[in-house]
Amino acid sequence: MSLSIIPYPHPTLRVKSSPIRRVDQTLKDLANEMLDLMYAAQGVGLAANQVDLPLRMFVVNASGVKGEGEELILINPELQMPRGNESEQEGCLSLPGIYGQVKRPKAIRLSAYDINGNAIERNVDGFLARVLQHENDHLDGVLFFDRMNDEGRNEFAGALDELETDFRSKQSAGAIPSDADLLARLDDWRERYA
Template sequence: MSLEIIYYPHPTLRYVSKPIKRVDAELRKIADEMLELMYQAKGVGLAANQVDLPLRMFVANPSGEKGSGEEFVILNPEVSRPKGNEVGEEGCLSLPGLTGDVVRPKSIRISAFDIKGNQIETTLEGFLARIFLHEIDHLDGTLFFDRMSDHATQELEAGIDELETDFRSKQATGSVPSDQELIARLAEWTQKYC
């Protein structure tokens, strides 16, 4: 299976991902492939539903470069104890070329598992906390512009409309399945891992 990044308004981006109950060699391979895709796209994080998988998993590397910085493969993350607020510019590999200011907590507590099944309990701050929160939003079907003010979102409307027009025209020509077919395909993944 070859993964690729899906673009807004693909329905899997709005799907609330399911917790992972088992890890196997295929899931580890998927995590490696997600990291590769993230580096190729010059990103710092990538959620499973951005590659059309309904699983509560994401990968991240704050350096955005293979071989530098720390790589994370995070399963079933939960956030608690948000502290403070700060504004930062965010973009998204599923909304190429679009960026906007998003208010996020400065620090958070994360409970999760890594790909080896080890439990992670840690406090994150600054940019790394922002990356994790952005990716966890994806797992909950939330996109970065959902967290922006109405005024700020209006500035992105033309780009969002363009992505929507492109996606719907691909569906109209049959090169992309209907929303119903796309969502129906997710069931086999949830049966396997969730």
């Protein structure tokens, strides 16, 4: 299976992802493909539902460069103990060219599993904490602009409308299945891993 990054307003971006109950070689291969896609798109994080998989997994490398920084594959992550607040600009690989100021906690506690089933427990702050929160939001069907005020969102409302119009026109032309058909395909993944 070849993965690709799905664009807003693809319905899988709004799906609350299911916890992963088993890991096999296929899932490991998918995680590695997600890393490759993330690097190719010059991103620092990519959630499974951004590649049309309804599973609680995301990949991260705050450096954005393969072979540099720390590469993480996180399964069933939980973020707790938020501390402090700061506002920084964010973007999203599913919303190309759209950026906005998002207020988030400066520091968090990460609990997750790596791809080999090892538990990860650590305190995280700075840019990596922001990336983890952004990707974890994806797993709950939350996009970064949902965390912005109306004034901030209004700055790129036109760009969002363009993405929506483009997606819906491709659906009308039959190039993309209907939302119902797209969502129905997720059940196979849930049955296999969740």
